[in-house]
Amino acid sequence: AQSVSQHNHHVILSEAASLELGCNYSYGGTVNLFWYVQYPGQHLQLLLKYFSGDPLVKGIKGFEAEFIKSKFSFNLRKPSVQWSDTAEYFCAVKGYGQNFVFGPGTRLSVLP
Amino acid sequence: NAGVTQTPKFQVLKTGQSMTLQCAQDMNHEYMSWYRQDPGMGLRLIHYSVGAGITDQGEVPNGYNVSRSTTEDFPLRLLSAAPSQTSVYFCASRPGTGGYGYTFGSGTRLTVV
Numbered sequence: 001a002q003s004v005s006q007h008n009h010h011v012i013l014s015e016a017a018s019l020e021l022g023c024n025y026s027y028g029g030t031v032n033l034f035w036y037v038q039y040p041g042q043h044l045q046l047l048l049k050y051f052s053g054d055p056l057v058k059g060i061k062g063f064e065a066e067f068i069k070s071k072f073s074f075n076l077r078k079p080s081v082q083w084s085d086t087a088e089y090f091c092a093v094k095g096y097g098q099n100f101v102f103g104p105g106t107r108l109s110v111l112p
Numbered sequence: 113n114a115g116v117t118q119t120p121k122f123q124v125l126k127t128g129q130s131m132t133l134q135c136a137q138d139m140n141h142e143y144m145s146w147y148r149q150d151p152g153m154g155l156r157l158i159h160y161s162v163g164a165g166i167t168d169q170g171e172v173p174n175g176y177n178v179s180r181s182t183t184e185d186f187p188l189r190l191l192s193a194a195p196s197q198t199s200v201y202f203c204a205s206r207p208g209t210g211g212y213g214y215t216f217g218s219g220t221r222l223t224v225v
Binding site: 009043046099102 | 152153154156157204212213219
């Protein structure tokens with residue numbers, strides 16, 4: 001069965017700091033990988049996805065993620081965070097013929 | 113373009129009551145799913161559907177029922193509400209092919225007292 005782990009439960013950064021959120025998954029086959037963001041009181045919105053091809057994926061709002069197949073990882077990065085990036089971030093994996101599985105989420109707090 | 117519409121946004125139920133959470137999408141997506149979100153547990157799949165007339169159980173189906181009579185609608189029924197069903201419920205839809213992610217509704221916050 002698929003599973004997704006996210007390294008950090010809560011990350012606190014100051015504005016302009018760099019961000020990296022870890023995501024690892026367990027599934028041996030072909031996968032689609034996703035990062036979603038949930039701003040306070042709102043629903044989940046897609047930040048970026050990996051389907052195939054270039055393992056470095058660029059998403060909205062300056063976020064990017066790198067798929068490293070050998071490490072079963074799909075870490076999310078942003079060079080310089082803003083206060084408005086305060087939100088919860090969810091990694092998700094979908095194996096071929098499988099349902100989506102979401103990680104437990106990482107809460108990001110950006111201090112002004 | 114409304115996307116995925118969920119109603120109601122908030123609901124308080126007494127233990128043992130039943131209710132239906134409504135979900136509708138206008139994107140002609142084949143796949144629809146219901147998730148519940150609880151603190152520290154991410155999203156857990158309750159039920160899903162791969163098309164009209166086809167539904168299946170997810171990770172936490174007990175106490176919930178679904179049907180999919182049309183492509184657009186995918187209601188979730190709580191048969192006899194329990195305090196353990198206090199949660200935020202999200203409906204989501206996606207195309208059947210193409211590696212697309214889910215589009216989520218705005219959620220229903222349910223409290224069972």
